[in-house]
Amino acid sequence: MNAPPPLAPRALYEEVAEHLRQRIFNRALAPGDWIDEVRIAEALGISRTPLREALKVLAAEGLVTMKVRRGAYVTESSAKDMADVYHLLALLEADAAAATAERITDAELAELRALHAELEAAARAGAAGREHFFALNERFHLRLLEIADNRWRLQMVADLRKVMKLHRHNSLLKTGRIADSLAEHGAVMAAVERRDATAAAARMREHFASGLEAAA
Template sequence: MRLLPNSLHDEVAATLREQIFAGALVPGSFLDEAALCERLSISRTPLREALKVLTAEGLLRHEPRRGCFVREVTERDLDEIFPVIALLEGRCAYEAARNASDAELSELDVLHERLVRHAKARRINDYYATNHLIHEAIIQLADNKWLAQVIGDLRKILKLARLQQLHAPGRLEQSLSEHLAVFAALKARDSEGADAAMRTHLTRQREALREVARQQKSRVMS
């Protein structure tokens, strides 16, 4: 299919974004524009527009007279992002508790049943995938496009960090308990409770990540 001229840079941005998330373009790596143009068979103009998009999303950092580099997410970044995303997703849970229909909550119940099965079988990758679907469903049930947009931007940065908080001791069971608490509040139409439970869930994710980082540092030093 022939791309329209004004969509080419979006296509290029999508390709590069996928490569960043897949790890083909690693954090800190330099993006060689000439090499990328040759590999993608495009001119400099759509590439540079795509790089501007990814820089605005926070996936790249631009250095004057040097070019673009894949962003490296620091512990400080995580400390700053998690309180914000906890507030935003907490508000999503608040609005979802007010807006969700019984049928929509039934669909969410199916996802939580799946989450429980994955937790019991300790299928961590499957748990991560279902966890993501649940968060996305609650954001959608909130029916607030501004919340969804800002959360989507922040989650791109978190995805870049390749977070593995479920490997902290006891975190899988704790995470499941937190999810069930959020869902119980949603079913009870308890907006305040859903908000608080979701904020607790995200806050504990950050605590678990600190523990994983501490353990990794200890193994390196030992």
């Protein structure tokens, strides 16, 4: 049997989109900032064509807003926007938590336990572990979604979480929120360990309700 052809390298515009996406997530480009296409293209050593294609990708994700004759801006989300995003995430991830509780294998449960243990360690590290906590928090949620095994739900959540990241620090940086978030993850874990789908969904909805309150 012939070996499959090697995967094509990622298109330049996709690399540029990821570069800008990370700059938006780490606040190098803050909500409301104008995106200076000329300066960015020069800094990256590229033409404006792949940059504009990258901006179209980010606009489709909701991270960038294109304004007629004014260019591209990092999206500013209103309180209603965030409430709407959290509402949809609560519905989708609660449903995933229930499905996970029903179908999770012992090996997958061990993975979630290990991720939760890492979350606990990052929380204990205080400010030094904050960024690691953010990353682990997302990994925990996405692994739960993967176990629930619905690729359409996973894609919808991935897109919504990109918008949520515009305000991520607003919630998790509040005093006591990381500890509260960790406790809420623990409650979800406990329900999943009991294979209690109803409780897993309820605890996940409560988790998002708390997150929205902290983000306000």
